Amino acid sequence: xxxxxxxxxxxxxxxxxxxxxxxxxxxxxxxxxxxxxxxxxxxxxxxxxxxxxxxxxxxxxxxxxxxxxxxxxxxxxxxxxxxxxxxxxxxxxxxxxxxxxxxxxxxxxxxxxxxxxxxxxxxxxxxxxxxxxxxxxxxxxxxxxxxxxxxxxxxxxxxxxxxxxxxxxxxxxxxxxxxxxxxxxxxxxxxxxxxxxxxxxxxxxxxxxxxxxxxxxxxxxxxxxxxxxxxxxxxxxxxxxxxxxxxxxxxxxxxxxxxxxxxxxxxxxxxxxxxxxxxxxxxxxxxxxxxxxxxxxxxxxxxxxxxxxxxxxxxxxxxxxxxxxxxxxxxxxxxxxxxxxxxxxxxxxxxxxxxxxxxxxxxxxxxxxxxxxxxxxxxxxxxxxxxxxxxxxxxxxxxxxxxxxxxxxxxxxxxxxxxxxxxxxxxxxxxxxxxxxxxxxxxxxxxxxxxxxxxxxxxxxxxxxxxxxxxxxxxxxxxxxxxxxxxxxxxxxxxxxxxxxxxxxxxxxxxxxxxxxxxxxxxxxxxxxxxxxxxxxxxxxxxxxxxxxxxxxxxxxxxx
Amino acid sequence: xxxxxxxxxxxxxxxxxxxxxxxxxxxxxxxxxxxxxxxxxxxxxxxxxxxxxxxxxxxxxxxxxxxxxxxxxxxxxxxxxxxxxxxxxxxxxxxxxxxxxxxxxxxxxxxxxxxxxxxxxxxxxxxxxxxxxxxxxxxxxxxxxxxxxxxxxxxxxxxxxxxxxxxxxxxxxxxxxxxxxxxxxxxxxxxxxxxxxxxxxxxxxxxxxxxxxxxxxxxxxxxxxxxxxxxxxxxxxxxxxxxxxxxxxxxxxxxxxxxxxxxxxxxxxxxxxxxxxxxxxxxxxxxxxxxxxxxxxxxxxxxxxxxxxxxxxxxxxxxxxxxxxxxxxxxxxxxxxxxxxxxxxxxxxxxxxxxxxxx
Numbered sequence: 001x002x003x004x005x006x007x008x009x010x011x012x013x014x015x016x017x018x019x020x021x022x023x024x025x026x027x028x029x030x031x032x033x034x035x036x037x038x039x040x041x042x043x044x045x046x047x048x049x050x051x052x053x054x055x056x057x058x059x060x061x062x063x064x065x066x067x068x069x070x071x072x073x074x075x076x077x078x079x080x081x082x083x084x085x086x087x088x089x090x091x092x093x094x095x096x097x098x099x100x101x102x103x104x105x106x107x108x109x110x111x112x113x114x115x116x117x118x119x120x121x122x123x124x125x126x127x128x129x130x131x132x133x134x135x136x137x138x139x140x141x142x143x144x145x146x147x148x149x150x151x152x153x154x155x156x157x158x159x160x161x162x163x164x165x166x167x168x169x170x171x172x173x174x175x176x177x178x179x180x181x182x183x184x185x186x187x188x189x190x191x192x193x194x195x196x197x198x199x200x201x202x203x204x205x206x207x208x209x210x211x212x213x214x215x216x217x218x219x220x221x222x223x224x225x226x227x228x229x230x231x232x233x234x235x236x237x238x239x240x241x242x243x244x245x246x247x248x249x250x251x252x253x254x255x256x257x258x259x260x261x262x263x264x265x266x267x268x269x270x271x272x273x274x275x276x277x278x279x280x281x282x283x284x285x286x287x288x289x290x291x292x293x294x295x296x297x298x299x300x301x302x303x304x305x306x307x308x309x310x311x312x313x314x315x316x317x318x319x320x321x322x323x324x325x326x327x328x329x330x331x332x333x334x335x336x337x338x339x340x341x342x343x344x345x346x347x348x349x350x351x352x353x354x355x356x357x358x359x360x361x362x363x364x365x366x367x368x369x370x371x372x373x374x375x376x377x378x379x380x381x382x383x384x385x386x387x388x389x390x391x392x393x394x395x396x397x398x399x400x401x402x403x404x405x406x407x408x409x410x411x412x413x414x415x416x417x418x419x420x421x422x423x424x425x426x427x428x429x430x431x432x433x434x435x436x437x438x439x440x441x442x443x444x445x446x447x448x449x450x451x452x453x454x455x456x457x458x459x460x461x462x463x464x465x466x467x468x469x470x471x472x473x474x475x476x477x478x479x480x481x482x483x484x485x486x487x488x489x490x491x492x493x494x495x496x497x498x499x500x501x502x503x504x505x506x507x508x509x510x511x512x513x514x515x516x517x518x519x520x521x522x523x524x525x526x527x528x529x530x531x532x533x534x535x536x537x538x539x540x541x542x543x544x545x546x547x548x549x550x551x552x553x554x555x556x557x558x559x560x
Numbered sequence: 561x562x563x564x565x566x567x568x569x570x571x572x573x574x575x576x577x578x579x580x581x582x583x584x585x586x587x588x589x590x591x592x593x594x595x596x597x598x599x600x601x602x603x604x605x606x607x608x609x610x611x612x613x614x615x616x617x618x619x620x621x622x623x624x625x626x627x628x629x630x631x632x633x634x635x636x637x638x639x640x641x642x643x644x645x646x647x648x649x650x651x652x653x654x655x656x657x658x659x660x661x662x663x664x665x666x667x668x669x670x671x672x673x674x675x676x677x678x679x680x681x682x683x684x685x686x687x688x689x690x691x692x693x694x695x696x697x698x699x700x701x702x703x704x705x706x707x708x709x710x711x712x713x714x715x716x717x718x719x720x721x722x723x724x725x726x727x728x729x730x731x732x733x734x735x736x737x738x739x740x741x742x743x744x745x746x747x748x749x750x751x752x753x754x755x756x757x758x759x760x761x762x763x764x765x766x767x768x769x770x771x772x773x774x775x776x777x778x779x780x781x782x783x784x785x786x787x788x789x790x791x792x793x794x795x796x797x798x799x800x801x802x803x804x805x806x807x808x809x810x811x812x813x814x815x816x817x818x819x820x821x822x823x824x825x826x827x828x829x830x831x832x833x834x835x836x837x838x839x840x841x842x843x844x845x846x847x848x849x850x851x852x853x854x855x856x857x858x859x860x861x862x863x864x865x866x867x868x869x870x871x872x873x874x875x876x877x878x879x880x881x882x883x884x885x886x887x888x889x890x891x892x893x894x895x896x897x898x899x900x901x902x903x904x905x906x907x908x909x910x911x912x913x914x915x916x917x918x919x
Contacts (some may be wrong), residue, residue, distance in 0.1 A: 082688035088681035091666050100659035111655055118662075119649050121684040133742050137714060140738050141721045142631060144641045146679065149686040151716050155709035156693050182694070189692045196685060202693075 015044055016066055019073040028188070034079045035191040035221055041080065045089040049096070057099035057107070067097065068110070075117050083192035087121065094118055123149065153198045160186065161205040180211040187222040194229050204241040216248060227252035231259045243287050253293060257300045260284055264317050270557055272533035275320050285324035289332050294325070294343050302398055310433075312487065312526050315401050322402040326356070347399050351377045355403040360537050367409050368417055374406060375424045378431060397435035407432040408530055411491050414453065415460070415499045426450060429491065434484030445485050452489050456496050465502035467510050490520065494527045498545045507548060508555060521556065528553050564604075565621045571601060571639070572622065572631055578646040583653045588660040591647075595664055598643040605637035619725075623733070630733045634724040641679070707749050715749035722776040731779045744794045747784065748802055751777055755809045777810075785816050795820050796848070800859035808864050818874050821856060824848040825878075828892050837892055850892075854899055861900060875900075 018041075022034050048067070052060050060067065071093055074080045081087045094114050102108045123145040138148050163178050187206050193199045203226060211217035226245060229235045237245075246253040260282045269275050279285060288294040301318050308314050329340060341352045354374050362370060381396050400406075410425040410432075430445050455473035459465060474493055493515075497507040515524050528549055535546045574597060577583065586594075608614045619633040635642065644665045647653060653661065666680060695709075707715065718738075722731050735743065754777035784794055795803060795817055807814030828837040828850055837850040848856075860871035875897050882891035888898065 078688040078691040082685055082692055085681070087684040087688065091681065091684065095662040095667050098655075098659055098662055100656045102655055108655075111658070112651070115648070115651070115658070118666075121687070122645065122648065122680060123683070123687050133739065134710065134714070136739055137742055137746070138717065141717055141734070142635050142638070142642070143717050143721070144638065144645050145687070146641050146645070146683045147638070147717060148713060149683055149690060152709060152713040153686045153689050153693075155712045155716075156690065156695075159706075159709050160693065186694060189694060193685075193689050193692065196689060198686070199689065 011044060012064065012066070012070070015041065016070050016073075019070055019077070022077055022079075023073050028185075031079065031188060032219075032221060034077065035188065035225070038079065038083045038086070038192060041074075042084055042086045042089065045074075045086060045093065049089050049092050052093055052096040055096070057097050057110075060097055061110075067093070068113070071097075072113075072117060075121055079192050081121065082196075084195055091118065091121065150198075153196075157199055157202045161201050164202075164205040164209050180213055180217045183209060183211060183217050184219055187218040191219075191222050191225050194225055195234050200235065200237070203235075204238055207237070207241040207244045218248070220249065223249040223252055227255055231256060239283060239286060242283055243290065243293075246287055246293060247290065250296070253287075253296055254300065256282065256284060257297050261300070261304060261317070265313065270529070270553075272316070272320060272529050273536070275317070276324055279321055279324045280328075285321065285328040286332075288325050289329050289337075291338055291343060297321075305398070305401070310484075312523055315404055316526055316530065318401055319404045323358070323405075326358070344399060347395065348377065348381055351381070351396075352399070355399065355406070358403075359405055359409050359534075364538075368413055368421060371406060371410055371413065371428065372421055372424050375428045379427070382431075393435060397431070400432065404432060405530075405534070408534060411495045412499065414492070415456075415495050422453065426453060429488055433487045433491075434482065445482065445488070448485055449488055449492075452492060456492060459502065460496070460500050462502045465506055467506055467513055470496075470503075470506065470510055471514060487523070490515070490523060491527060494524065494531075498531065498548055504544060504548050507552060511552060512555070525553075525556055528556070565617065568601070568604070568618050568636070569621045569624060570597075571636070575631075575642060575646065578643055579650060581652045583647070583650055583657070586653065586657045588657050591653075591657040591660050592664070594643060594647070595640070595661075598640040601636045601639040605633070605639075608633075609637075630737060632721070632724050634721070644680075707752060711745065711749045712753070714746045715753050718746055719750050719753065719776055722779070731776065731783050735780070735783060741793070741797050744797050747780055747794070748798055748806060750780060751806055751810065781810055781813060785812060791816055792820060800856040801862070803856075804859045804863040804867060807867055814867060814870065818871065821848075821853065822874070822878060825853055825892050825896070828853070830889050830892075832889070835889075837895065853892075854896060857896055857900060858903065861904065872900075 018037065022030055024030075048064070051063070055063065064070075071090060074086075075090055075094075081090065094117060098111055098114050099107050102111055134148070135145075138145070164183070166178075183206070186202075190199060190202060190206065194203065206218060206222070207226070209217065216223075223245060226235075226237075227249070230237060230242065230245075246256065260279065263278055263282075264275060267278070269278070284293075284297060288297055301314075301321070305311075305314050305318070326340065329337070340356055341349055344352045351374070354370070354377065357370065359367060378396065378400065382393060407429055410428045414422055414425045414429075426446060426449050430442065430449055434442075434445055452474055459469060459473055462469075470493070474489055493510075497503040497510060503510075511524060515521075532546075532549045532553060535541075535543075535549065540546050574594065578594065604618070608618065615633045618636070622631040622633070622635065644661070647661055648665070718734075721734055725731070725734065735747075738746075754775065784791055803813075803817055807817055824847065827847060828839055830836075831838045839847045839849060857871060857875070860867055875893055878893040879885075879891060879897055882893055885891050885894050888895050
């Protein structure tokens with residue numbers, strides 16, 4: 001009987017009062033109130049059932065003397081009965097209260113009452129108030145109320161959907177048989193039924209319904225409830241219905257974006273392909289083809305970036321989302337598509353166009369050139385004192401973050417190509433990790449980066465290296481380094497380990513020894529999976545660097 | 561095989577008992593056995609569904625059972641629900657057995673998170689849904705072809721019941737056992753439904769070329785047309801507009817309906833004192849008043865061209881047979897034609913009176 005204390009008396013009284021209140025009036029407000037409380041009520045009923053299932057009926061009545069009243073009132077409230085799993089819990093509770101050996105007339109009466117309540121719920125005795133003949137007719141055919149109601153619900157949904165669609169012909173709004181108020185009421189009454197599969201066509205018809213007024217016709221509780229259920233994956237809706245939902249109800253869109261974000265941050269994804277999968281699964285990239293939605297989602301990502309101070313994980317998410325979005329946009333064959341650059345209206349258009357070219361769409365020989373082109377434009381924007389404000393600088397940097405794969409390419413080019421443009425690439429990397437307003441700061445970071453790079457390049461062709469050699473190259477004299485510079489240096493080091501002849505031999509050791517010791521597993525992991533993703537997408541398989549990356553990733557996953 | 565047939569023959573008896581007072585002697589083990597039988601029958605249904613011969617044999621045996629609603633093979637599949645719900649509603653069941661029934665029917669088996677037979681939970685949910693979802697705002701459908709959900713549901717169930725019947729059975733077995741006037745409304749709904757399904761793939765070919773006797777609609781129609789009393793009750797009960805809609809799709813019905821209207825019309829006598837056509841005795845099932853007759857013909861005038869022409873031709877014919885009078889009061893058909901022509905003249909001269917006349 002340890003379950004006894006699980007249901008405090010206070011909440012029982014609360015719910016009983018609520019049940020009485022709901023039974024007394026049928027105003028719109030009271031019905032909205034019921035809908036608001038349905039999830040909590042279901043939890044409460046579950047708790048009651050957990051307590052009841054270990055008791056016999058007499059003990060149950062002693063423990064919860066008013067339970068008959070509560071259950072009785074709730075069973076007559078179609079909102080409660082229609083919601084999710086509440087009807088099952090109600091019936092289970094009633095079963096627990098039925099006594100198998102009634103000792104006195106009171107118990108007999110209680111049994112009889114329980115049976116009539118169950119018959120009411122299952123319609124096995126009376127068949128609707130005004131349809132006396134229906135029950136006899138259906139029984140004469142040899143069917144049960146189960147068959148009847150299963151078809152009836154589908155038919156009612158069909159007729160409601162026909163009405164809703166009938167109001168809209170060729171996109172025009174004909175004053176049909178349905179008024180906007182009626183639609184509002186229908187949407188409210190659908191709230192408990194959202195997870196009932198028979199009702200899904202009605203949900204879709206409601207979501208794509210546009211009334212005559214400019215205000216929202218559907219009840220906001222309905223829109224919220226549909227969004228919640230969709231995010232929890234308890235219901236499957238068509239893409240156009242979801243798009244319609246997000247377009248007409250801003251809080252739902254925001255919730256959906258934050259939900260995606262949380263999923264990505266909290267799940268232990270081991271590859272960027274998985275991340276892309278989760279992103280596509282959320283339907284947001286496709287929805288973002290609508291510019292209004294793209295703007296909102298972008299804002300949310302921007303805030304996330306600001307709040308986390310430019311965390312590399314967030315930057316990766318933004319890049320993967322942008323990639324999925326661009327792919328969805330290209331697949332979209334609607335006639336009136338916006339061009340991609342229209343999604344970034346306040347930015348320098350040539351820069352946008354340059355950044356929209358993904359490295360995978362260019363041949364590797366053109367990468368250096370393209371990087372220089374991008375960097376020159378960025379430099380021009382940054383250093384043009386006349387129009388530059390802090391906001392502009394931030395916006396340019398945020399734009400670049402969307403397409404941060406180019407920063408990875410820059411790091412790779414620094415180590416692999418014999419180019420004389422190492423200055424350009426270093427500048428770009430420095431900009432990516434620390435877009436400072438202050439020219440002095442920028443120069444200082446560049447100088448440090450340059451120093452590390454030069455030392456690394458000296459070790460580049462050595463075939464035998466030790467961990468200490470590398471550490472020495474990477475360390476600084478003062479040991480007081482900005483965090484952003486540390487990110488940059490780490491990126492250079494990882495690239496060095498992958499692409500130099502001596503580096504790959506000590507890669508494993510270096511990583512476990514030095515990097516893990518400084519508690520930067522996530523960052524290193526992030527850099528490695530980005531590299532792995534890039535190699536996969538480019539179809540590179542047998543190169544030494546590719547194998548190296550996969551081995552390192554294996555090790556890291558193992559030790560996690 | 562013989563054991564199987566013998567077992568199946570017990571089902572009607574079992575169902576009858578489950579609804580009767582005989583259950584008051586049941587104890588929990590008896591109840592368990594009954595429920596087990598239910599599950600066993602469902603299992604049989606699943607096994608033999610795809611074997612027509614066995615299905616027919618089992619169906620035949622079922623029909624041999626006690627009087628009551630005639631059962632078919634399909635009932636085997638629905639056995640657990642039929643039994644369970646019947647027992648639940650039976651107040652004669654003693655508490656101990658009832659307790660066992662509740663546990664097996666509604667509660668999840670111990671140790672399992674989701675219960676097996678909680679399709680009953682779904683039933684409760686759907687019933688609540690029906691109470692929640694509001695009916696369409698206009699109480700009468702705009703066109704007679706649009707069926708209200710409850711009527712449509714009954715028609716669908718009747719249709720699937722008829723389709724469940726094995727070959728050569730015919731609808732009489734089922735239809736004759738159905739209660740009174742309601743069956744006609746449901747049949748009308750069924751005929752409308754079936755036609756709607758037909759339209760999908762048959763443009764061009766005439767109705768006569770189609771499936772002879774195949775499909776429940778044809779069987780139902782011949783059942784209706786086969787007995788004049790039945791046809792008369794059918795046409796008497798349903799509104800004229802619905803009958804015209806049906807006649808448009810089922811020409812045999814149209815012909816028979818017109819013939820019926822003729823016989824009803826012939827029973828009217830002119831009362832010179834009152835100056836109107838009245839029925840010779842008080843209105844019974846078989847009689848139609850003048851106003852109703854006129855209204856019914858007016859429905860024909862509002863129908864498709866083919867029916868309009870047929871009705872007009874029929875009326876003209878009858879008028880000729882009666883003596884081709886042009887004066888009122890001598891032949892009911894003359895008077896009808898005059899009324900109709902009057903309406904049509906009004907219609908053609910002032911189209912907005914159309915709405916008035918459709919009242």
